[in-house]
Amino acid sequence: MSLKKRLILQNAAIVAIPFLIAIIASFVFIFISSYIFKVDLNYDSIKKLTDLQYEFFTADDNLLKGNPERLLQKDFQQYLSERLNKLNAYIVVLKKYDVVFSTKSINPIEIEKCLEAKKKNLLNNSVKLNDGPYIVKVIPLIYSDGSDGWTILLAPVDKETSASKKLLYFSMGVFFVSFLIINVLVSINSSKAILAPLKKLQRAAGEISLGNLDYEVIEDGDQEIRELCKSFEQMRLKLKESVYTQMKYDDNRKMLVSSISHDLKTPITSIKGYVEGILDGVANTPEKVEKYLRTIHSKAVQVDSMIDDLLLYSKLDLKQIPFNFEKTDVVKYFEYCIMENEPELEKHNIKLEFQNNLVKETYAMIDRERLRRVITNIIDNSKKYMNKSEGKIQIILRETSTTVIIEISDNGAGIPKEALPHIFSRFYRADTARSKIKGSGLGLAIAKHIVEEHGGLIWARSIENEGTSIMISLKKIQESEDCK
Numbered sequence: 001m002s003l004k005k006r007l008i009l010q011n012a013a014i015v016a017i018p019f020l021i022a023i024i025a026s027f028v029f030i031f032i033s034s035y036i037f038k039v040d041l042n043y044d045s046i047k048k049l050t051d052l053q054y055e056f057f058t059a060d061d062n063l064l065k066g067n068p069e070r071l072l073q074k075d076f077q078q079y080l081s082e083r084l085n086k087l088n089a090y091i092v093v094l095k096k097y098d099v100v101f102s103t104k105s106i107n108p109i110e111i112e113k114c115l116e117a118k119k120k121n122l123l124n125n126s127v128k129l130n131d132g133p134y135i136v137k138v139i140p141l142i143y144s145d146g147s148d149g150w151t152i153l154l155a156p157v158d159k160e161t162s163a164s165k166k167l168l169y170f171s172m173g174v175f176f177v178s179f180l181i182i183n184v185l186v187s188i189n190s191s192k193a194i195l196a197p198l199k200k201l202q203r204a205a206g207e208i209s210l211g212n213l214d215y216e217v218i219e220d221g222d223q224e225i226r227e228l229c230k231s232f233e234q235m236r237l238k239l240k241e242s243v244y245t246q247m248k249y250d251d252n253r254k255m256l257v258s259s260i261s262h263d264l265k266t267p268i269t270s271i272k273g274y275v276e277g278i279l280d281g282v283a284n285t286p287e288k289v290e291k292y293l294r295t296i297h298s299k300a301v302q303v304d305s306m307i308d309d310l311l312l313y314s315k316l317d318l319k320q321i322p323f324n325f326e327k328t329d330v331v332k333y334f335e336y337c338i339m340e341n342e343p344e345l346e347k348h349n350i351k352l353e354f355q356n357n358l359v360k361e362t363y364a365m366i367d368r369e370r371l372r373r374v375i376t377n378i379i380d381n382s383k384k385y386m387n388k389s390e391g392k393i394q395i396i397l398r399e400t401s402t403t404v405i406i407e408i409s410d411n412g413a414g415i416p417k418e419a420l421p422h423i424f425s426r427f428y429r430a431d432t433a434r435s436k437i438k439g440s441g442l443g444l445a446i447a448k449h450i451v452e453e454h455g456g457l458i459w460a461r462s463i464e465n466e467g468t469s470i471m472i473s474l475k476k477i478q479e480s481e482d483c484k
Helices: 003-033 045-058 059-065 067-073 076-087 106-119 158-207 223-279 284-318 332-348 368-384 443-453
Strands: 091-095 098-102 124-128 132-142 148-154 328-330 351-357 363-366 391-399 403-410 457-463 467-475
Touching: 003 223, 045 148, 067 076, 067 098, 067 132, 067 148, 076 091, 076 098, 091 106, 091 223, 091 443, 106 124, 106 132, 106 148, 106 363, 158 223, 223 284, 223 467, 284 443, 332 351, 332 363, 351 368, 363 467, 368 391, 368 443, 368 467, 443 457, 443 467
Parallel strands: 351 391
Antiparallel strands: 091 098, 091 148, 124 132, 132 148, 328 363, 391 403, 403 467, 457 467
């Protein structure tokens, strides 16, 4: 239920339910009066009492109209007599304490009793005269000559009138009591339905402000409050995720520093050793000096490459590198990659082959420069771990209905089964002797980032001592698809 609907229903219930209870109680009262006390309470008797009470209540304005001198006029007195006679009521007009007009015989003592009744309110306005109880209304007057006076309105209280009066008082009493009870019940209900969920939300906010991001915000209450709780829970989850991400980035930085420090130590130690050899005169011939300098240059290039890989990986990990995707003919693109890498591989006696199993021209959205880095990293890895005298690397293109599958396979050393799930992790090498293989250990991790930015997948299959296959899946551009 919505909060707005709840409030409308509650406000309606506060009035409607007490009114309904008062009506039911009134019928019960009428039933008891009629069948037990033999008092004929009907519509006419109740209407008569309400008309009488209304007439008495408005007498100041309706009868006198702010001009007490009218009460001294014979024709107006005649009009009052006829009007009050219809209600079975009487009027006594006093100037000072003298009766100037009366439709009922009344003595001074009864007049005093009536005047005393002016202190009573309209709900308790009865007075007992010699011939029985009367409803009385006293209106103070000031005549034009400055004299004080009073108008006394009287109506006899018979059995039906008395019962009708009690019925009205009873009905009003039941209405107000039930009104108070319903108000209390509605307040309690509102407290449970509105305040209780808000208190839970307040407690959750307090816990989260203290850093307890595991405190779950439970959806409770009306629709608007549940939506508020839902939004707050989403905020908590995002905040928790951001904190987790920040912690992850902090851990990443620590691991990057630790790992790269370990990897940089070996080439830097070599550079330091060869420089000391030159300074100490160990390289005492021009040939040795040249050899030492070439080694120092090689190690410096290795350090520079490792630093480049580290920076690239960090930017990819933080999504700080823009990608420029272009509609690319997949076959032509890989033909160019083969042409680019073939000369270098021939130096190491590794043959690079291309096998195209695509049935027609196939296009994909590719960042050509970034994906070239992926292909280069995979081929470099195959070259590093090649343990055959005649090496072979194949690039094979296949397709499914929606994707292009690029397989880069070699006949190298392969990867142990237990190491295969970890090869795309940063700084991981299947060869536990890290110093034996040059590189940063980030090649395949970088490749994984770049492929995933293309919306693709990368995975590996390998048999130890037989070779490794790296598979890349990229989404094809369908013929009906417009490329932007």
